[in-house]
Amino acid sequence: MDILTFLVDGLLIGFVYGIAAMGLTLIWGVMNVINLSHGPIIALGMFGIYFAATSLGVNPYVGVILVSFAGLLLGMLIYAIAIHRVINAPHLSTLLATFAVNMIIIGLGTTAFTTSAYNVDFSLGNISVGPVNTPTTRVIAALASVLVTGALYFFLYRTTLGKYVRAVTDNRAAAELMGIPSARILALSFGLGTMLAAIAGGLIATFFPFTILSGGAYELKSFVVGVMGGVGNPLGALIGGLILGTFEGVIPAFMPTSWVPVLEFILFVVILLVRPTGLLGAKK
Amino acid sequence: MSLKNLKNPGLWLTLVVVFILGVIPIINNKASAREETLTVLLSVILVSSLNILLGYTGYISFGHIVFYGMGGYVGLFLISVYGWSLWTAMAAGGLASGLLAFLLGSAILRLRGSYFALATIGINEAMRAFISNFEPFGGPTGISLNFQVYNQYGGAAQALWTIYYVVLALALGNILLSYLVKTSKFGLGLQAIREDEEAAEVMGVVTPSSKTWAYVLSAVLPGMVGVLFFFKNGNIEPGPAFRLHLSIELLVMVMLGGYGTIAGPVLGAFGYQRLRGLLLTSDLFKNIQLTVAGVLLLVIILFIPSGAVGWIRHRFPVTRRYLP
Amino acid sequence: MILQVSGVSKRFGGLQALSDVSFNLEEGRIMGLIGPNGAGKTTLFNCINGVYRPEEGRVVFRGQNITGNKTYHVAKMGLSRTHQIVRPLNDLTIRENVIVGACFGRENHSLGSAEKIADEVLEFVRLHERANQLAGSLNVGQKKRLEMARALAARPYLLLLDEVLAGLNASEITQMIGIVRDIRERGTTIIMIEHVMQAVMNVSDDILVLDFGKQIAFGTPEQVANDPKVIEAYLGDPTLAAELSGKKSSA
Numbered sequence: 001m002d003i004l005t006f007l008v009d010g011l012l013i014g015f016v017y018g019i020a021a022m023g024l025t026l027i028w029g030v031m032n033v034i035n036l037s038h039g040p041i042i043a044l045g046m047f048g049i050y051f052a053a054t055s056l057g058v059n060p061y062v063g064v065i066l067v068s069f070a071g072l073l074l075g076m077l078i079y080a081i082a083i084h085r086v087i088n089a090p091h092l093s094t095l096l097a098t099f100a101v102n103m104i105i106i107g108l109g110t111t112a113f114t115t116s117a118y119n120v121d122f123s124l125g126n127i128s129v130g131p132v133n134t135p136t137t138r139v140i141a142a143l144a145s146v147l148v149t150g151a152l153y154f155f156l157y158r159t160t161l162g163k164y165v166r167a168v169t170d171n172r173a174a175a176e177l178m179g180i181p182s183a184r185i186l187a188l189s190f191g192l193g194t195m196l197a198a199i200a201g202g203l204i205a206t207f208f209p210f211t212i213l214s215g216g217a218y219e220l221k222s223f224v225v226g227v228m229g230g231v232g233n234p235l236g237a238l239i240g241g242l243i244l245g246t247f248e249g250v251i252p253a254f255m256p257t258s259w260v261p262v263l264e265f266i267l268f269v270v271i272l273l274v275r276p277t278g279l280l281g282a283k284k
Numbered sequence: 285m286s287l288k289n290l291k292n293p294g295l296w297l298t299l300v301v302v303f304i305l306g307v308i309p310i311i312n313n314k315a316s317a318r319e320e321t322l323t324v325l326l327s328v329i330l331v332s333s334l335n336i337l338l339g340y341t342g343y344i345s346f347g348h349i350v351f352y353g354m355g356g357y358v359g360l361f362l363i364s365v366y367g368w369s370l371w372t373a374m375a376a377g378g379l380a381s382g383l384l385a386f387l388l389g390s391a392i393l394r395l396r397g398s399y400f401a402l403a404t405i406g407i408n409e410a411m412r413a414f415i416s417n418f419e420p421f422g423g424p425t426g427i428s429l430n431f432q433v434y435n436q437y438g439g440a441a442q443a444l445w446t447i448y449y450v451v452l453a454l455a456l457g458n459i460l461l462s463y464l465v466k467t468s469k470f471g472l473g474l475q476a477i478r479e480d481e482e483a484a485e486v487m488g489v490v491t492p493s494s495k496t497w498a499y500v501l502s503a504v505l506p507g508m509v510g511v512l513f514f515f516k517n518g519n520i521e522p523g524p525a526f527r528l529h530l531s532i533e534l535l536v537m538v539m540l541g542g543y544g545t546i547a548g549p550v551l552g553a554f555g556y557q558r559l560r561g562l563l564l565t566s567d568l569f570k571n572i573q574l575t576v577a578g579v580l581l582l583v584i585i586l587f588i589p590s591g592a593v594g595w596i597r598h599r600f601p602v603t604r605r606y607l608p
Numbered sequence: 609m610i611l612q613v614s615g616v617s618k619r620f621g622g623l624q625a626l627s628d629v630s631f632n633l634e635e636g637r638i639m640g641l642i643g644p645n646g647a648g649k650t651t652l653f654n655c656i657n658g659v660y661r662p663e664e665g666r667v668v669f670r671g672q673n674i675t676g677n678k679t680y681h682v683a684k685m686g687l688s689r690t691h692q693i694v695r696p697l698n699d700l701t702i703r704e705n706v707i708v709g710a711c712f713g714r715e716n717h718s719l720g721s722a723e724k725i726a727d728e729v730l731e732f733v734r735l736h737e738r739a740n741q742l743a744g745s746l747n748v749g750q751k752k753r754l755e756m757a758r759a760l761a762a763r764p765y766l767l768l769l770d771e772v773l774a775g776l777n778a779s780e781i782t783q784m785i786g787i788v789r790d791i792r793e794r795g796t797t798i799i800m801i802e803h804v805m806q807a808v809m810n811v812s813d814d815i816l817v818l819d820f821g822k823q824i825a826f827g828t829p830e831q832v833a834n835d836p837k838v839i840e841a842y843l844g845d846p847t848l849a850a851e852l853s854g855k856k857s858s859a
Contacts, residue, residue, distance in 0.1 A: 086589070091398050092344050096535060096581060099581070107574030224406075256417070258417050258424070264413075265406045266406075269410065272392075273403070469718065472707065473708070480695050480696075486657065486689060487680075487709050487762065488714075
């Protein structure tokens, strides 16, 4: 394969990284909670479309839609049970509460699915443009990601509920004074974050095999992308995703693939140190 | 630190309990009990060292295990390549981890709250990925010791006992160290940082160096026991040496017992490892032990966020003097 | 001259918080720092003790240029302060709070000698009966005295007091004024930001008036109260203007 194909493959998956990171930074931006159960929820999204395809026999893309609603509900449930009580407690409490959820999901998931690999048996062939040849599913995933980003912007900036979410992000106390039911808005925001994670998982599962532990890697990538794009900045997350995807696509042309994570995480720490608001600026 | 502080009954109670539990396998001369207790003692060391940074200073690290892995690698490298003795290698491992903490701390301790926590995750992952590529440390396959290396310690069986004695001594030493730090002027400065970093600075606490030294102090013992553990194992690989999950288990143990206290981390380590042992051997819970641990953690965070010892201290203020 | 501030300016984005503030303060005096809300009083404190680095100007403390020095260096040189919004170390006891002040302040005490100083200072601010209580359990008035005790335990040459009277009731104000006078008696120079005009006019030797970040007057309480610029600045705030002119007639 030549470098152009690497580049396009990286760029396309970068869109999906963007969606995953958007879910993480949406929650972070709205309620200042870093969701350490992000990875397992991505993994649940993967299993969601697998079972939608095998048990219900639906098209994987219909599966993604089903999974997104399940992700929304699951997130609201997680918020109600695990987060709401400690939403104003020190960081350690919310970090560990979401990590407890992580352990619970991974434990149950391992029992139900073991840690062996699953694969959604699905292919739409390849698309060739000039010298570039790439699986159609990747192109669709990228397009779907753009669609989801657009929908999120529409929700945040064109609907009343979205306006409430932004108000709670800016100043929760003031929003409450104006009669906005902040607890419900926080639950909804957490649900939206997990919904995006589940969609990202579902889209990835259309072209990569996966295990219950696969989400962890994407959670870490979401951190990298999230701080790159700036906390609570959805468009920043998408652009950050594209940068990371391209980076991952191009680097193997210059050095062994195993160096990619080294560079990724060094970049992550360096961004935190020099520009904690993100290269593209935080939304707040 | 003044000597009158050493009269605290809570400190001695903690030391005596750990000593008795540590001596039981020696008296019974049972290898299986020794292995079980060794796991607990290693946790005690890792947790009470983490407590210096987390409990006293208020900085949440998700990468404490980096120092354990770093020490292990440096130690095994020196033993296998240069033929160092276990004891000098152990000292070198502690030193290497302390140095790493000094360098990292100078950079990342500027970050506050969640940002610091995230940076420690990044460092853990960067470290693991880097060591996987670092040929002198064996890259992805790591370092394995030749079986002959145990001969100079009286054979493998005897070496395991020797290591156990040293770990027990280090665990007791670490409890004493964490107590001395807490009751020292330096420790008071750390606690001021935990409560309000700006206010501490205005009162004259030199925060950058205090935080860095707290980080170094919390890193040295994990580096030393890292050498012992991986020497006992006979090999070290990037995955087990830098397991993010282990760092988080340590946080769970601190939370379980109560952070910022001396007895808390010890109680947390004992409690968590016992529970884990029970769950792993029970037919009913073997498969979902992670879920049970997760539910337990969630219940602690939601309902008793200050941990067992912290809860007692809050509920019965009289005990504050006796439960350091 | 214990403190020389010359041409200090500080900007936050588009807001000019301080412009060209200059004054000299002699040892052993009490200086009142007054001005309407948002005049830049706390910002001036923050520029003096190193929380902010001013864009322009110099701060010289006991002959040494401390402009932009770290707060902990400034504290160790003998400049302590209290906060307008109290910042107790909640999970430490009151005595421990004060010990922090003594241990890390100018005299750099060991824990043992710091304990003695803490007990002495706590008695001075009348908190000694609560010494072993957690700081988080105090009420606002007590927390203000704790702030003061921590700052005093450092044995500073210069003490910056940020609204120590705000939120106190009448008897607490009298008590606090007594404490401030006693501190000066012991040889510590004081700058105090205050809104309780009667009190600050009575207790201060010098008054500096800020308005929109500009220094509009500096002098004795009488000079300042008669300054037309000051009266104009306070005209927007009738009660303060009344208090000022009330002081003028009684002076």
